[in-house]
Amino acid sequence: MTWISQHWQTLTALTIVTATLVVFLIRAIRHRKTPGCGHNCGCAKK
């Protein structure tokens, strides 16, 4: 217990960092999965 109370700041910080990484990964995967609407719907090169 004392180890945790000594190092709680580090642990919290690391949790936040990990959470951030996870959020980024999820966003990246989601962007890949929805690739827009194919052709002729904006300005991809014709």
Added chain:
Amino acid sequence: MAFTTELERDSALNLSQAAVGCEFQVKQLDGPGCKQLREIGFCEEMRVRKVSNGRNLVCAMCGTRLALSRELAEQVLVTAV
């Protein structure tokens, strides 16, 4: 009353050639850009005044000023009033 003969059409004045400062009446829209022209308001019988020349010219019509490219203006056939 668009042009009826080829001769009339070939010898007609287009907006690009028209003189600056004078009033004209649109006779016909002739060319691939006429769809775009119609949408922004050009139509037969309409009065147009040419305001300036250049690569893009300016004309006045129905209370507004419009700027259009020379190629487009060449597709608007007009007669002097």
Added chain:
Amino acid sequence: MSTGDEHPIPKVALVGHPNVGKTTLFNQLTGERRKVGNYAGVTVEKISATIYTPHGHQMELVDLPGTYSLTPSSPDERVTRDVLLGDLDGEESPQLVISVVDASSLERHLPLTLQLIELGLPVIVALNQVDRAEAKGLRLNPQVLTDELGVPVVACQATSGKGIVQLKQALRFPLPPASERRWKGNAAVEHAIADLTKQLESQGLERPEAHALQLLGESDYRTQAQPHLSRVAQAAALDVAADLIKQNHNPEEEISALRSQTIRRAISAAAHEMGDEGETFSDKIDRVALHPIGGWTLFAAIMFAIFWSIFRFAEVPMGWVEAGVGFIKDKVGGMLPEGDLNSLLTDGIIEGVGAVVIFLPQILLLFFLIGLLEGSGYMARATFLMDRVMARVGLSGKSFLPLLSGYACAIPGVMATRSISSNKQRLLTILVLPWQSCTARLPVYAILIPLLIPSILGQTTMMFFIYFLGTGTALLVAWLLSKRIGIGEAAPHFLLELPPYRLPDFGYVFRHVIDRGLAFLKKAGSLILGIVIILWALGTYPKAPEGESQFDHSAMGCIGNFLEPVVKPLGWDARLGTATLASFAAREVFVSQVAVSFAIEEDEDDEEAFRDQIRSAIKTSEKPDGSPAYPPLVVLSVLIFYIYALQCLPTTAVVQRETKSWKWALAQLAGMSIFAYLAAFIVYQGGTFLGF
């Protein structure tokens, strides 16, 4: 206030030309409450608000993007057409359409109104700008116009609030019935319309007659693939159209001519023109503004005034932001004992987010000034003047505004390209936009330029030169790319309306500015928050034992050492390499990374002293052999790199969204990075060779 029923809330759409005063009318009707959202699958904003009729019924009012006709020539206009036809996913077609027209220009505005009536939706015409029309000597009779068009016509002057009450009253329940098509073609055309309508109906297409009229009236709608229309429907339309053509009837021309006839008849019945159209006040101004010499002089003066204002007036609020960030940092830092979380919050998050927020004043100011230019009508003249230059390099005059916005921030600049009709020109503009030196590069310039040139005058000249270099390269590359992208696409024609000069609607401008600011904060801010957290982690772990440099020991330092051989040819070392790599996420990070690597503590109260510390650390740093580690040539090579590199992941994300193509977004990122590397390489090696 009863909404009444189990019925869903009716949707009312405002439709009209771009400059007609739609938004002013929207604000008058909604009391300036609005929600900004998105349409599914497209990057066009949806602006809507809830209103209550005088009888207490709830309605949703939607301000659709301005369009000249239901034949779209840009993504914005396509959305308007698709929403009205009920084709856009997730959007029902509206229950009622308010067609906003300019009373002094009916011939130009009524064609769209007719098309709206042909959609088979209930239409109310808001005859706007009646006061201006009367001032010009035009007398209009709304009742006669109502009779001619078959739909209620309400006269109003949105800017003064006149007619708004009457317009709201026209929104009574039950909604006015849909009107009928006002023209009848000859037998062949009518037969074709009826035939196609029946075919579309049997295919289960909603609003068959509205679609039939669109398909026959516009050949592009028939021939080009539409995301929301089935191939079967188009095939049917193509057949019917082909039949008509065989009988010597051109559907587009005839339908167009029929509409024009109807309009002319309506106008001659309802309007009496008095007096002639002489030179207006706007014309007088345009004598100068559009003049080849006078116009350019005026343009240059206005541009200069804008940039001067931004740099001059943004300083004070920027100081407030800095002070604010420092204050928050102290407070939060004081709440926790020393430790990692404390460091993450203060040095990481607050610092990082503060680095983004500090640009807000400049961005807001630039958008405010741009908003004034647009609102006053001058922007159209600037676009006109710039078209000449832009067309030479393969861009459009309409690229001017996005490129100008890029000086503040590329993100809103990229979004502003939606008004460019040509896909090729739009793509080119987006691709070169990040070379407009944005505000994020300024902290880097502020550190590096004084190291090269001591005098203030010299520094200002250098800044000017840097902006010039960025823009010049952008135009040059646009020109080169235009030869290789999208060849064969028909060259678009320049066609632009020059609205009369008027006093800008300040309420609209302010709202516009706030929207842009919030968009910037949300998009850029959220991504940077995440990046800053990760960077903090890379710099803090693994922890260095007592006495050793934390930077060298951390993950970041290791990456830096790894990078050293890559950046050596540019004259850089691991420290610069790491700082630059980190700043690919966000340029502002360069400064804090360099500071961290020198173990310099940021002093919130004195930004200038902080920068001086960094500069002197750079100047006095020595290589093992005693020679300066960062001589001016190296500083220059870093500077050149920053001018050209695309170091803003939020921008890449927005480019992907706007082009709907990862290929272009990543190609842009890779291409600009390589370009920057080569430029820095040439500068450093070339300079060394020449003996600098």
